[in-house]
Structures are given as C-alpha cells and as structure tokens.
Amino acid sequence: MEENFKMVAKTLFGFEEILAKELLQLGAQKIEKGVRSVSFYGDKGFMYKANLGLRTAIKILKPIHAFSVHNENDLYNAIYKMPWENYLSPKGTLAIDATVHSPLFKHSLFIAQKTKDAIVDKFRNTTGQRPNVDLKFPDIKINIHIDRHQCTVSLDASGESLHKRGYKTATNIAPINEVLAAGMILLSGWDGQCDFMDPMCGSGTILIEAAMIACNIPPNLMRKEFAFERWQDWDVDLFEKIEASLLNKTRDFHYKITGYDKAPSAIAKARENIKYARLEDFVHVQHEDFFKTRKGGHQKLHMVFNPPYGERLNIDMQDFYKNIGDTLKQNYPGTDAWFITSNLDALKHVGLRPSRKIQLYNAKLEARLVKYVMYEGSKKQKYMK
Structure with a gap:
C-alpha cells in the first residue's frame, strides 16, 4: 500500500x-x-x-x-x-x-x-x-x-493554478476567478436543491461552477495536464481509477440554473463556455437587463452574482447599486441573494440590510460577499406564520 x-x-x-x-x-x-x-x-x-x-x-x-x-x-x-x-x-x-x-x-x-x-x-x-x-x-x-x-x-503537484479548469474558451472583461466563484457558491450554502440564478452572468463562470456543484461533477476533469503527470512515479492506471471513482459520484439535478446579462456579447461567450463544459442540459442563459426582470413563480430562488464595481465599467455606482436593491425588493420575493463587491461605499446604496457579510479578496481587492433575504410577503408576516 x-x-x-x-x-x-x-x-x-x-x-x-x-x-x-x-x-x-x-x-x-x-x-x-x-x-x-x-x-x-x-x-x-x-x-x-x-x-x-x-x-x-x-x-x-x-x-x-x-x-x-x-x-x-x-x-x-x-x-x-x-x-x-x-x-x-x-x-x-x-x-x-x-x-x-x-x-x-x-x-x-x-x-x-x-x-x-x-x-x-x-x-x-x-x-x-x-x-x-x-x-x-x-x-x-x-x-x-x-x-x-x-x-x-x-x-x-498541480502546475498551473487549479482555477484554470479547462472549460473556458471565451472570457469577458475581468472574468471572475473559477475558484472564487465556486467558493462564493459554497459559502452561500447552495446545495442544488432549488433554482439558481446569476442575473449578471458575464461569460458564465458562476453558472458553470453552480452546475458542477449541483451535479457533483469534479471541477478539474477538463484540465489538459497536472504537474504530477511528469513526475517519475506517475501512475496513469491509478489516476484513471481515481477519475472513474469521482465520476461515479455525480448526481441528478432537477431544478433550473439561469443566467441573464444585458450584453449580447457576454451571452454569446457564456453559451460557448457552457457548451464546452457540456452543461447545456442544466444551464440556460438569456439576453436580459436584470433591472427589467421579475421572478416567475413562488418557488425558492438562490441568487449569486458578481456585479461591476467601477473597476470594469464606467457607470454611476450609487444609482446602479440602488437599482440592485430596488429590483430585489420589488421583483424577487422568496429569494436569497448573494453578491460580491469591492466597492464597499456602493453597498450603502442598496437600501437593504444584509443578513451576512463575509470578507474576501477578489484578486488583490478587498471585497465583501453579502447576503440579502427577500421574503415572500413582509418580514413580519414571515415570522407570524
């Protein structure tokens, strides 16, 4: 042994x-x-x-x-x-x-x-x-x-950073790191037992990581190489056995994973990456402006996203973050919404009280992963049931 x-x-x-x-x-x-x-x-x-x-x-x-x-x-x-x-x-x-x-x-x-x-x-x-x-x-x-x-x-043993999963053929401006995306989803507590949405999906990284978590698909199956494959004690038979044992633990997923982005180019890139990751059966993306959308149905929705925070787009941050809060409050009842931002001042304009704040780093930028709970009906009604 x-x-x-x-x-x-x-x-x-x-x-x-x-x-x-x-x-x-x-x-x-x-x-x-x-x-x-x-x-x-x-x-x-x-x-x-x-x-x-x-x-x-x-x-x-x-x-x-x-x-x-x-x-x-x-x-x-x-x-x-x-x-x-x-x-x-x-x-x-x-x-x-x-x-x-x-x-x-x-x-x-x-x-x-x-x-x-x-x-x-x-x-x-x-x-x-x-x-x-x-x-x-x-x-x-x-x-x-x-x-x-x-x-x-x-x-x-790894070689190139393990965030390079191998499924990305196309990226957007400042795409989110795959490890950061997976960690945010795991910290948010999502377990694949409800619908999932990224309303500002860019090239689809959060959606793909969410689908792999939901289906228990190993994240690095598509990598071209690990450093240990060049070691003197490399055992290809053992590696294939381990790979097969992980694949045997994948599971079915019975909910929807949806992505929106208002840039047609982002949607095209997301579709390409989702297809390359072989996850088209689980992930669907649409060309939509999140601020003009509303949740369909009464089922629980789990939302994780990475909004722009001034580093990437020239937008009015105060107005933009206020719109995030307004859209969640008015159009997305029954939703747990998580997002990451390094624009800590902009958070004040969301107009909602976060139920959780977790300190993270996005590259070298200090960031917060925040959670907002949108109740069905008022919060008071929720506790009176």
Missing part, C-alpha cells in the same frame, strides 16, 4: 473553512487550517483525487524537505544535499517559484535563482550533466517557502 504523506492545499483568503470541509468529504486525514492554506495527509491516489476534485484549492503542494536558514549559503548547501535524483533526471527540466516572508531575504527571484544553482551544480558535479529550466512545461515544479528562518521545499 502507498504510504500517506503531508500535502498543503493553497486557497484564497476566507476559503480555509470550506476547503477543509471539502478535504474531509474527499477523505483526507489530519486536516489543519492555516492562512490561505489547509494541510492534510493522504497517499498518491489521494493527491490525484485532491487535484481533480477540490473546488476551492488553487494548488496542491507536496513538501519534501524543511530546514533552518540564516543566509544564502545555508539555503544553497541544504538544497545541494537533497537527493534530487529521486525526483529529476540529469537531462530533465525544472521550474522554481519562491515565496519569502523573512527579514533575511528581500527578493523571491533571488531565492529561486539560488535554489536552481544548487540543484544544477549538484547534477553537474555528480553526473557531468545538468537539467535545464523550462518555465512552461517542466518535469518538476519546485516551490520554496521561507517563513522567517524556516525553509520548506515542496513539489508543486
């Missing part, structure tokens, strides 16, 4: 709790939450499973060595001593990225360069050959993390 080893799943700020929950549901062991990360234990098959199945992870790292470091010579010597032949052939390729939180070192690029020098020198001195740097398709991608005096060396 494969031995369990420690791994670290990187995520966005505010998603640590839901990522830990995802890992627990997948079957991870010894789960510990950090800041923008969750550590856990599993075997090689579970590493494959985590990369395929986690919605809120950006990257899966496999730590292989840790040591104290006080200067650049400590770093070089410790990296040089590592058994790199276990991970890379003398004629192989590598890429290195570094993250530094230490008063000892100022530049992550310098750390990456020093690490590369140590590995290359080790191979040249022991075999007479040396690996080359390949930033696009390396045989191994190495992650160096220095926190004060502690250096951790990890293998990057």
